[in-house]
Amino acid sequence: MTEGAVVPSAARTMETAPPPLPTTSQIPLRLSRGVNLTHWFRFPPSRDPAALVAYLGDGALADVRAAGFDFVRLAVDPAVVGDTSGRAALLRAIHRIQRQGLAVVVAPHPQGWHLEADAAPILAFWQALAPALRPLDPLRTVPEVLNEPVFPGDPAAWAALQHRLLLIIRRALPDPTVVLTGADWGSIGGLLALAPEADRNVLYSFHLYDPPELTSLAAWRPGLDRTALARLPFPACDAAACDATTARAADTATRDVMRAYCHYGWTAARLEARIGRATAWARRHGVRLLAGEFGASAALNAPARLTWLKTVRQALETDGIGWALWGYDDSMGFAITPPPRLRPVLDRPVLAALGLSLRM
Numbered sequence: 001m002t003e004g005a006v007v008p009s010a011a012r013t014m015e016t017a018p019p020p021l022p023t024t025s026q027i028p029l030r031l032s033r034g035v036n037l038t039h040w041f042r043f044p045p046s047r048d049p050a051a052l053v054a055y056l057g058d059g060a061l062a063d064v065r066a067a068g069f070d071f072v073r074l075a076v077d078p079a080v081v082g083d084t085s086g087r088a089a090l091l092r093a094i095h096r097i098q099r100q101g102l103a104v105v106v107a108p109h110p111q112g113w114h115l116e117a118d119a120a121p122i123l124a125f126w127q128a129l130a131p132a133l134r135p136l137d138p139l140r141t142v143p144e145v146l147n148e149p150v151f152p153g154d155p156a157a158w159a160a161l162q163h164r165l166l167l168i169i170r171r172a173l174p175d176p177t178v179v180l181t182g183a184d185w186g187s188i189g190g191l192l193a194l195a196p197e198a199d200r201n202v203l204y205s206f207h208l209y210d211p212p213e214l215t216s217l218a219a220w221r222p223g224l225d226r227t228a229l230a231r232l233p234f235p236a237c238d239a240a241a242c243d244a245t246t247a248r249a250a251d252t253a254t255r256d257v258m259r260a261y262c263h264y265g266w267t268a269a270r271l272e273a274r275i276g277r278a279t280a281w282a283r284r285h286g287v288r289l290l291a292g293e294f295g296a297s298a299a300l301n302a303p304a305r306l307t308w309l310k311t312v313r314q315a316l317e318t319d320g321i322g323w324a325l326w327g328y329d330d331s332m333g334f335a336i337t338p339p340p341r342l343r344p345v346l347d348r349p350v351l352a353a354l355g356l357s358l359r360m
Contacts, residue, residue, distance in 0.1 A: 026200045029176075029177040031070065031071045031103060031105070031142070031290055031322040032071075032323075033068055033069050033322070033323065033354070033355075034070065034071040034073055034324035035064060035069055035327060035328045035333065036072070036073045036292075036324050036325065036328060036330070036333070037072050037075065037327065037329065038075050038326065038327035038328065038329050039055075039075075040329070041075065041076040041081060041093070042077045042080070042109050043338070044080060044339075047086070052089040053089050053092045053093055053096070055093070055338075055340070056093075056340055057340075057343055060342070060343050061096065061100045061102070065101050066359075067351055067357065067358040069102065070101075070102065070103060071103035071105060071142070071322075071324070072097055072103075072104055072324075073107055073293075073324045074097070074106055075327075076108050077109055078108055078110050078122075087128070087129065090106075091132060091135070091136065094106070094141065095136070098136070098140045103142060104140060104141060104142065105142040105143075105292070105324070106129075106141070106142065107144040107147050107292070108122065108145075108146055108147060110122070110147075115150075115151075115161065116150065116151055116157065119161050122161075123164065123165070126165055126169055127168055130143065130168060130169045130171070130173055131172040133173060133176075134172060134173065138175040138176045141173075141176050142178070143178050144178070144179035144180075144292070146162075146181070147186065148181075148185045149161075149162075149181065149182075149183050151183040154183070155182065155190065155193040158182070159183075159194060162180060166178060166199060166202075170199070176201075177202065177203060178199070178201065179202070179204075179292065180194075180202050180205065181194075181204065181206065182194040182204075182206065185207065186205060186207045187207065188208070188274060191206045192281050196287050202287070203322075204282065204288070204290070205290045205291070205292035206278055206290075206291060206292070207291070207292055207293040207294065207326075208274070208291055209293075209295070209296075211264065211266050213232070213260070214234055214300065215296040215297060215300070215308065216297055216332075217230055217297050217299060219297075221257070224251075224253060224254045224257060225249045225250040225251055225254040228245075228246075228248055228249035228250060228254050229249075229254065230297075230301055231245050231248070232245060232258060232300070233245065234266060234303075234305075234307050234308045234311075235266060235311075236264070236265060239263055239265070243259065243262055245258070245262075268315070271308075271312060275291075275312075275319060275321070276319070279320075290322045290324070291312075291322070292324050293325075293327075294313075294316075294324075294325065295309075296308050296309060296332060297332055299331070306353045309325075309354065310353040313354055313355060314355075325350075325354065334350055335347070
């Protein structure tokens with residue numbers, strides 16, 4: 001994808017609906033420090049409405065706020081809220097979160113959809129959910145059109161669909177800030193290929209897990225030596241020292257992945273430059289950004305993991321970008337096992353890497 005790619009005008013004229021409704025505020029809500037709630041409405045232990053509402057205790061939510069977070073990003077599988085009881089449970093949960101002073105990004109995470117071929121499911125999702133969100137506080141309710149759209153090699157098709165989804169949301173919710181994103185799994189590259197919408201009450205999101213050899217221990221590739229990958233350093237300033245770690249891997253395939261990481265030179269400066277591309281895009285278009293996801297596996301050695309988290313967080317804050325750790329109940333973040341206890345303890349070193357603390 002090329003930076004600044006423009007969505008063809010023909011893709012926009014396919015939409016015959018009226019333009020988005022005017023909003024009462026053209027200033028997007030400021031989301032500064034957030035955390036993703038990854039299992040509550042995405043992989044819930046039980047879909048019983050009572051169990052859904054009670055997944056996370058008020059004390060746990062109060063701790064999230066007390067630690068310094070100002071919003072949560074709630075991952076929602078459309079199948080979990082596909083009926084009236086599921087949507088009612090979602091609304092009750094959002095009310096509980098907002099009572100703690102937290103804003104809530106509502107982010108659909110569908111399973112098994114192929115929107116490149118059939119967009120009907122996501123259109124139907126927002127046609128049902130957007131009106132249901134009307135009773136919520138518009139200053140603390142933030143719809144996100146879709147988590148990590150793919151649309152390989154066709155950013156214009158995603159932009160056209162996202163425009164239609166924004167129209168649907170705006171007809172029901174003229175006031176809240178809406179989160180938009182680029183194709184290619186919501187990556188920075190996908191963002192750079194996106195032409196901004198005329199609606200100014202929006203945030204543009206990207207996700208950051210670079211380099212995945214480090215943050216996910218190359219999870220996309222089966223059969224590698226994860227124990228060896230977990231020893232990788234960050235920053236990788238000394239290729240020779242990094243190669244010495246590589247030599248301890250059990251197989252050639254793992255050593256090749258580790259060696260490539262070592263010699264690419266992943267440092268704070270490289271991560272800052274990657275984020276800087278998104279920042280430059282936003283400044284050129286006069287829009288605001290949100291890093292909707294970033295995180296690193298709890299299996300990674302602690303010095304590398306905590307340094308990576310701190311480096312990314314500081315780079316985002318330097319560029320004025322709000323962020324959300326992935327996640328509260330996920331191994332890439334606080335690694336709290338779902339369902340959480342009534343009041344689980346937040347990992348203090350992770351909090352420190354995020355520039356936060358919790359006095360208990």
